[in-house]
Amino acid sequence: MTFDVHAGEIFGFVGSNGAGKTTTMRIMLGVLAADSGQVRWNGAELDLQARRRVGYMPEERGLYPKMKVGDQLVYLAKLHGMSPADAASATEYWTDRLGVGARRGDNVEKLSLGNQQRVQLAAALVHSPNVLVLDEPFSGLDPVAVDVMSAVLRERAAAGVPVIFSSHQLDLVERLCDRVGIVRAGQMEALGTIDELRTTDRPRWLVDVDAEPATVLAWAAGLPGATAQPAPDRPQAVLVELDGATPGAEQRLLTGALALGAVREFAPVRPRLTDLFRHVVTAGDAEPTPPEGSGSRSRRARSEVAA
Missing domain, CATH: 3.30.70 (Alpha-Beta Plaits)
Incomplete structure (x- = not known):
């Protein structure tokens, strides 16, 4: 699994269920240990200190349901090293920017799934990360929320932040991303700009x-x-x-x-990304599918984030 993501680039990471997207992202963040290979940032291996500057949005949402939105975001920002005043200011900004400012005093469990998704993105952004790694950030969002989140990702990329996100909404990936990687059975099968992939x-x-x-x-x-x-x-x-x-x-x-x-x-x-995706992920389907643990969901990853 070899690829890089450049400064100011939005990179779409797509593949069918079980292809290895979430596993790769967890290796990037150190949640899982790779069997081999390295995750590098600016030429050096990504260590704990560098990971403090990464904004991560997991597929299985990591919010505390019985904790107030504002208190939770301040807490998470402080874990990333921010002062209490800066954490509170950033919490106010991002909750307002993402349309959940009025819900800062509510427990997370009282929010709709869409608003929980917005709070989860705020948690990934609150510490002004140098890199954004987002696993299915658009899942369950209504069209207005998709527009808001898309605008935020474009803003972060325009500020020089590398943005990596996975999604099954291929029309959105095609519209939003500078480059796309299509993953199948734990390997990068196609990689390039939309125009390159469609040629x-x-x-x-x-x-x-x-x-x-x-x-x-x-x-x-x-x-x-x-x-x-x-x-x-x-x-x-x-x-x-x-x-x-x-x-x-x-x-x-x-x-x-x-x-x-x-x-x-x-x-x-020219073929749409949906057509390319279908062709890549179904290639060789007549062959037997490897059993779990034999390589179909291998934890091996060799990835580089370059800025």
Whole structure:
């Protein structure tokens, strides 16, 4: 499990249930010990002192249910080394910023799950961390809360903080993240920007020409190295897949389409992150699944956080 996260970057850490995301995050924070490898920060192994500067939001929420929100956040901030005055000031700021300022005097157990989630994020932010590691931070949030949390993560990244978060909401990951890592069976299977991950050796183009669809389909299917099929939900359009290694193939495609008639639409069709995710996590599913403890949830991790 090798990857790095840069200063000011939002990194999406995605994979199916049991892929190893939470295990990797726990190793980063020292909750679990790795069998081998290192977690590094600015070139040095991440030690206890450096971990005090990490903001961590666990998947299993770590709030004390019978403790008041404000008292709890002040307590947690002081554990990170803040003075009582600074802890109180930071608690007030983050609870207001995340929309739970009016609930500082309430016990956590009296809050809705969404508001508990906001308080949990405040707990990760209250000590102004140098790194944010968030495990499923958007789980159970309504759209307004998702917008608030997304804005906060962008702000922290803009301030130079590396942000790592896991999520099954792939549309949100695609919209929010600078880079994405897709994990399967404890290993990093795909890593890059959204554009890099969506780039394929066989680019596809949607071609909508003012001509008989059968004529357009027959013409496209006859192009060298191309395959063609009717476009889903677009009976007048054709989906053409080209050989990306052939220089100028898309220009010849457009020129040929114009010769058939007026081109109403000519656009690249690239896979969404959901499609990439489905392809990566189902690859090799015909093979037997390793039993628990044999590597499918290996605690081995070798990760680097670089800023």
